[in-house]
Amino acid sequence: MSSVDSQQRVLSGMRPTGKLHLGHYHGVLKNWVKLQHEYECFFFVADWHALTTQYDDPSGIEQSVHDMVIDWLAAGVNPGSSTMFIQSQVPEHAELHLLLSMITPLGWLERIPTYKDQQEKLREKDLATYGFLGYPLLQTADILMYRAGRVPVGADQVSHVEITREIARRFNHIYGREPGFEEQAEAAIVKMGKKNAKIYRNLKKRYQEEGDNDALETARALLKEQQNISLGDRERLYGYIEGGGKVILPEPQPLLTPESKMPGLDGQKMSKSYNNYIGLREDPDSVAQKIRTMQTDPQRVRRTDPGEPEKCPVWGMHKVYSDEKTCEWVQVGCRSAGIGCLDCKKPLIDAIIEEQRPLHERAREYENSPDLVQSILQEGRERARDAARDTLDEVRSAMGLSYR
Ligand code: TRP
Ligand code: SF4
Numbered sequence: 001m002s003s004v005d006s007q008q009r010v011l012s013g014m015r016p017t018g019k020l021h022l023g024h025y026h027g028v029l030k031n032w033v034k035l036q037h038e039y040e041c042f043f044f045v046a047d048w049h050a051l052t053t054q055y056d057d058p059s060g061i062e063q064s065v066h067d068m069v070i071d072w073l074a075a076g077v078n079p080g081s082s083t084m085f086i087q088s089q090v091p092e093h094a095e096l097h098l099l100l101s102m103i104t105p106l107g108w109l110e111r112i113p114t115y116k117d118q119q120e121k122l123r124e125k126d127l128a129t130y131g132f133l134g135y136p137l138l139q140t141a142d143i144l145m146y147r148a149g150r151v152p153v154g155a156d157q158v159s160h161v162e163i164t165r166e167i168a169r170r171f172n173h174i175y176g177r178e179p180g181f182e183e184q185a186e187a188a189i190v191k192m193g194k195k196n197a198k199i200y201r202n203l204k205k206r207y208q209e210e211g212d213n214d215a216l217e218t219a220r221a222l223l224k225e226q227q228n229i230s231l232g233d234r235e236r237l238y239g240y241i242e243g244g245g246k247v248i249l250p251e252p253q254p255l256l257t258p259e260s261k262m263p264g265l266d267g268q269k270m271s272k273s274y275n276n277y278i279g280l281r282e283d284p285d286s287v288a289q290k291i292r293t294m295q296t297d298p299q300r301v302r303r304t305d306p307g308e309p310e311k312c313p314v315w316g317m318h319k320v321y322s323d324e325k326t327c328e329w330v331q332v333g334c335r336s337a338g339i340g341c342l343d344c345k346k347p348l349i350d351a352i353i354e355e356q357r358p359l360h361e362r363a364r365e366y367e368n369s370p371d372l373v374q375s376i377l378q379e380g381r382e383r384a385r386d387a388a389r390d391t392l393d394e395v396r397s398a399m400g401l402s403y404r
Contacts, residue, residue, distance in 0.1 A: 010039040011148035013046040016064035020071040021277035023270030027260030029075040041082035074363035085380035092388035097141040140164040152255040161254040168249040175398035176245030185240040188233035267313030321351040
């Protein structure tokens with residue numbers, strides 16, 4: 001079995017909600033594209049999560065999955081640099097979800113803020129279901145399945161990473177205790193050699209007595225470098241620094257996705273439900289049309305009325321797309337009524353269309369070769385399953401389920 005560097009692992013998922021828009025692009029997707037070069041990344045389509053709220057009519061899910069995957073690829077998520085897959089094609093997630101459900105107190109799930117919130121918000125649906133209550137636990141399984149140390153999410157998902165941490169801690173506490181843990185850990189320290197053993201003991205002391213987090217990090221780095229100890233010993237020593245048992249499932253950290261600065265057409269947050277969005281692959285004519293008809297500063301009724309960019313959503317978009325010179329031109333021209341709103345919108349339209357050009361090109365290539373997309377997902381699925389099975393083997397054995 002391979003050892004996993006969880007600090008280097010990133011996992012994130014998205015529910016298939018159909019075609020993505022520029023808000024997703026400037027928020028989540030550009031972040032993923034960057035992360036894929038810095039970490040070992042797993043990105044997946046959370047189609048089971050979609051079912052928790054769309055169980056009554058799943059007919060649109062398949063198309064949404066397809067559109068979303070093409071959007072990811074168009075945005076530059078690269079199957080050579082990251083592993084992309086569909087959740088339901090890695091059934092191991094379901095087994096881990098089940099096993100974790102054994103140790104998950106109901107109250108933990110009931111107390112998650114998104115649980116009541118979403119039920120209120122989606123009143124027309126009956127969400128008093130087992131599956132919906134388990135939404136954050138399924139997400140926990142997604143994360144722990146890959147022993148991912150970092151989970152890029154928006155602020156609304158932080159509570160789900162938090163419960164993941166709690167469940168990992170509980171799991172390790174219950175199943176990481178083995179008879180003779182201390183003796184085994186002490187024996188493992190010795191195997192690192194005199195010098196490293198001394199460093200490890202020092203760091204452990206610093207962490208335990210002074211709560212020094214740097215010491216914890218340094219100790220983890222030290223353990224990572226050790227060639228002479230087994231994976232089991234490494235897990236013991238990870239756990240021993242903190243005083244507990246073996247760390248079987250490491251606790252992840254949320255990696256907060258920077259808010260997209262791209263406003264919607266009406267100046268609110270860009271969102272499908274507000275119908276104020278520009279699609280990631282919107283065609284150029286439609287982009288121009290949407291921008292041209294955007295509401296501007298309401299005080300600017302006539303061309304000769306001066307305006308105030310801060311009161312205009314077009315300005316918010318210039319801040320994302322335009323260079324300093326153009327921004328200056330907008331501000332001066334708007335406030336002096338030196339330019340009209342259509343003049344102002346022109347460079348913005350051009351910039352968006354220009355940015356989208358390579359996305360359209362990539363999307364077209366993939367749309368024209370469904371086999372290629374199939375094989376990307378197939379390969380992603382295989383890679384994901386290999387990693388998933390490694391974790392599941394350990395979990396099964398920790399829970400007394402390693403039958404021969
Ligand atoms: N719940 C997440 C969302 O709605 C999607 C998701 C499912 C996810 N599993 C995950 C995100 C695991 C991060 C990690 O956006
Ligand atoms: Fe908005 Fe530009 Fe018109 Fe000013 S000139 S109101 S910033 S569109």
